[in-house]
Every structure is written in structure tokens, then in C-alpha cells.
Amino acid sequence: MTLAQQMLTLAHEAKEAARVLANQSSAVKNDVLRAMADGLEQEMPALIEENEKDLAAARERDLAPAMVDRLVLDEKRIRSMADGLREVAALPDPVGEVTRMWRRPNGLQVGQVRIPLGVIGIIYESRPNVTADAAGLCLKSGNAVVLRGGSEAILSNTAIGAVLRKVLERYNLPAAAVQVVTTTERAAVLELLKLEEEIDLIIPRGGEGLIRFVSENSRIPVIKHYKGVCHTYVDADADFEMAEKICINAKVQRPGVCNAMETLLIHKDIAETFVPRIAQAMRAQGVEMRGCPITREFAEMKEATEEDWGAEYLDLILAVRVVEDMDEAMDHIARYGSLHTEVIVTRDYRNSQRFLREVNSSVVMVNASSRFSDGNQFGLGAEIGISTTKLHSFGPMGLEDLTTRKFIVLGGGQVRE
Numbered sequence: 001m002t003l004a005q006q007m008l009t010l011a012h013e014a015k016e017a018a019r020v021l022a023n024q025s026s027a028v029k030n031d032v033l034r035a036m037a038d039g040l041e042q043e044m045p046a047l048i049e050e051n052e053k054d055l056a057a058a059r060e061r062d063l064a065p066a067m068v069d070r071l072v073l074d075e076k077r078i079r080s081m082a083d084g085l086r087e088v089a090a091l092p093d094p095v096g097e098v099t100r101m102w103r104r105p106n107g108l109q110v111g112q113v114r115i116p117l118g119v120i121g122i123i124y125e126s127r128p129n130v131t132a133d134a135a136g137l138c139l140k141s142g143n144a145v146v147l148r149g150g151s152e153a154i155l156s157n158t159a160i161g162a163v164l165r166k167v168l169e170r171y172n173l174p175a176a177a178v179q180v181v182t183t184t185e186r187a188a189v190l191e192l193l194k195l196e197e198e199i200d201l202i203i204p205r206g207g208e209g210l211i212r213f214v215s216e217n218s219r220i221p222v223i224k225h226y227k228g229v230c231h232t233y234v235d236a237d238a239d240f241e242m243a244e245k246i247c248i249n250a251k252v253q254r255p256g257v258c259n260a261m262e263t264l265l266i267h268k269d270i271a272e273t274f275v276p277r278i279a280q281a282m283r284a285q286g287v288e289m290r291g292c293p294i295t296r297e298f299a300e301m302k303e304a305t306e307e308d309w310g311a312e313y314l315d316l317i318l319a320v321r322v323v324e325d326m327d328e329a330m331d332h333i334a335r336y337g338s339l340h341t342e343v344i345v346t347r348d349y350r351n352s353q354r355f356l357r358e359v360n361s362s363v364v365m366v367n368a369s370s371r372f373s374d375g376n377q378f379g380l381g382a383e384i385g386i387s388t389t390k391l392h393s394f395g396p397m398g399l400e401d402l403t404t405r406k407f408i409v410l411g412g413g414q415v416r417e
Contacts, residue, residue, distance in 0.1 A: 066256030
């Protein structure tokens with residue numbers, strides 16, 4: 001078969017499998033998810049062995065440290081994948097939920113009920129944990145999934161997919177419900193993006209270049225998340241100890257992910273005290289700081305350029321700006337933010353509520369690290385991705401975001417006159 005025929009066959013099999021999954025009970029789906037979790041833990045040595053091959057190839061290709069970090073599968077991450085599947089199993093099943101019901105004057109009862117979207121295509125880079133997370137969320141929400149990871153993780157993704165498919169077969173469910181594209185040819189992505197009759201939604205996860213490529217070439221609706229330019233604004237009334245702890249965690253704990261802080265905004269009234277304090281703390285963690293002219297009056301650091309304000313570094317680099325007040329902070333976020341996650345650190349209740357209300361991002365936080373902007377941390381079990389577009393979902397996407405609603409009508413013989 002040609003590559004186009006291979007992708008069409010794969011997607012068609014997924015579509016057929018989706019019809020089977022859509023009619024499975026919550027109990028069956030939960031049993032399968034728990035068995036998948038057990039399978040990942042049981043196959044841990046084999047998964048790590050395949051991952052080591054990917055890592056060796058990645059280092060030979062001199063991939064960026066952030067991408068290599070995302071590629072790693074160790075015992076902790078595999079157990080986290082398994083725990084994520086168990087958490088999804090424990091969540092309420094959205095499929096079949098009647099969300100509304102009303103009676104018309106003619107006696108008709110009209111309602112809406114949640115149903116699966118059908119087939120979800122996930123195109124992603126590096127992170128092999130996405131293979132299990134996406135499969136688990138899609139399975140619980142009654143969807144089949146087509147997983148096309150990057151070439152750098154091909155062996156890891158294939159090994160994880162094999163474990164999941166084996167469990168499906170054991171439960172007499174179609175293995176095609178979890179499809180892992182095993183070719184690394186870039187043209188395979190283009191072929192998948194043409195299949196609007198078989199695939200209902202595309203979710204790209206990776207760098208800005210990948211997401212723009214998918215968006216520009218897809219005939220299928222796309223949930224986009226271009227980049228994570230996340231800000232933390234330290235207000236005039238902030239507790240300095242809390243602010244320092246939050247900022248260090250947001251920047252340092254895992255700098256190569258999309259919910260890491262990239263820009264720190266500081267109210268001018270506290271700049272003289274807080275800038276030297278946070279600069280010293282950041283330098284101790286190996287962070288390179290790039291500041292505006294006012295910031296550089298209070299601590300030694302590189303001068304920030306216009307490009308720094310919109311940069312997603314994914315590294316131990318931080319842009320810092322002193323702002324006149326919260327209005328200027330929110331104006332900065334509106335201009336340079338990516339609708340991902342914004343944080344205010346303050347003891348002023350009115351400012352916190354105004355920040356929550358007026359900042360237009362998919363996640364807005366008060367007195368907490370941006371690193372919590374994650375489906376698992378929000379109690380979604382795992383996340384299929386983070387949407388920074390508002391149709392049809394905004395922010396970390398869980399089970400409900402993989403469903404739509406259909407109308408149901410209950411009559412008693414009514415006819416329209």
C-alpha cells in the first residue's frame with residue numbers, strides 16, 4: 001500500500017473501533033484502564049529499554065535539552081502514567097450524561113446528552129507519556145485515537161501502544177481503538193490531516209512550528225496551543241517570601257515545559273526591595289535574567305530586548321520587567337501573553353479578583369505557581385492538551401472536552417402543523 005492508503009486504512013479502522021467504544025459501559029472502560037495501568041508497570045523494564053534507544057539517538061542528533069528531558073521514560077514517569085490511567089478510571093464518565101431537558105408547549109421533551117466526538121488524532125513531539133495519557137482519556141470518553149508521535153520517540157511510543165492494544169484485545173475490544181503510527185515519514189502527517197471523513201478532531205502537542213504546520217495543512221478542526229508565555233505578576237502588597245517561593249518554583253522546577261514562567265512582572269513600589277532578592281535567588285538556581293532598564297537599576301543582569309517579552313525560552317532564562325501598577329501588568333500580558341497561564345501574587349483581595357476577572361487567559365491563578373496549570377493537577381486525571389483557542393475548549397482538556405452533545409427528543413405522537 002502507498003503511504004496514503006496506509007493512513008486511510010488506519011483511520012478507517014479507528015472509526016469502526018470508535019463505534020464499538022461508544023457503546024461500552026463505564027465499568028468495562030474502567031476495568032480496561034486499570035488493566036492498562038497494570039500492564040505499563042509490568043512492562044516497565046521493556047519500556048525503559050526501548051526508551052534508552054530513543055534517548056541515545058536523540059543525543060546523537062544533538063536535540064535540545066528541553067526535548068531530551070521530555071523524552072525520558074524512567075520508573076517515576078512510567079508509574080505516573082499508570083497512576084494517570086487509574087485516576088481517569090476513577091473519574092465520572094461523561095458519556096450518556098443528560099445535560100439539559102425541557103418540555104415544549106406541545107408536550108415534546110427536548111434534551112441534550114453527551115456523546116463521544118469519534119476519532120481523535122494526536123500529533124505530538126517527544127513526550128511518550130502522551131501516548132498513554134491520550135489513549136486513556138480517549139478510551140474513557142468513548143473515542144478512538146490515532147497517535148502520531150515524533151521520530152525521536154518512535155520506539156517508546158510503539159512499545160507503550162503495544163501494551164495498551166494487548167489489553168484491549170484481552171477484553172475483546174478492537175485494538176484499532178488505539179492506533180500508533182509507526183512510520184516516521186513526515187508525509188504521513190499530511191495524509192492524516194486530509195482524512196476529515198474518518199478523523200473528527202486533531203490536537204497537536206509540541207513546539208510552535210509543529211502546531212502552525214498542522215493548523216495550516218489540516219482539513220480537520222484543530223485545537224491549537226502555540227506556546228506558553230506564562231507571566232507571574234508580583235503586586236505591591238505581595239508577601240515576599242511567598243512570591244519568591246512561587247517564582248522559583250514556576251521558573252526552575254521544570255523549565256522546559258509550557259507552564260513554566262517566562263516573564264516576571266514586579267510592581268514599582270516594591271522593586272527596590274524585591275528585585276535584588278529575587279535576582280539573588282534566581283542566580284543561585286542558575287537562571288539567566290534579562291531585565292528592563294528599571295529592573296537593571298536594582299540588580300545586575302542582561303538587558304531585555306523586545307523579543308524577550310514574547311519569548312518562550314523553555315530554559316533557565318527569565319525576562320523581568322518593573323511595571324507602574326497592575327493595569328500596566330495586565331496590559332503587558334494582553335500584548336505579549338499566549339493565553340496559557342497568568343499568575344498574580346498579592347494579599348489584596350480586590351486586586352486578586354480583578355486580575356481573575358480581567359486577564360484573558362485559559363488559566364488565571366492567585367498565589368500559586370504556574371506549574372499547577374496541568375490537567376492532572378486540576379483533577380482531570382490527565383490532559384489531552386491545553387487549548388489556547390476558545391472553540392470548543394479553553395485550557396487543560398479533560399474528559400468532557402472530548403465529548404459533544406446531541407439533541408434527544410421524546411414525543412407522544414406529535415406532528416408539526
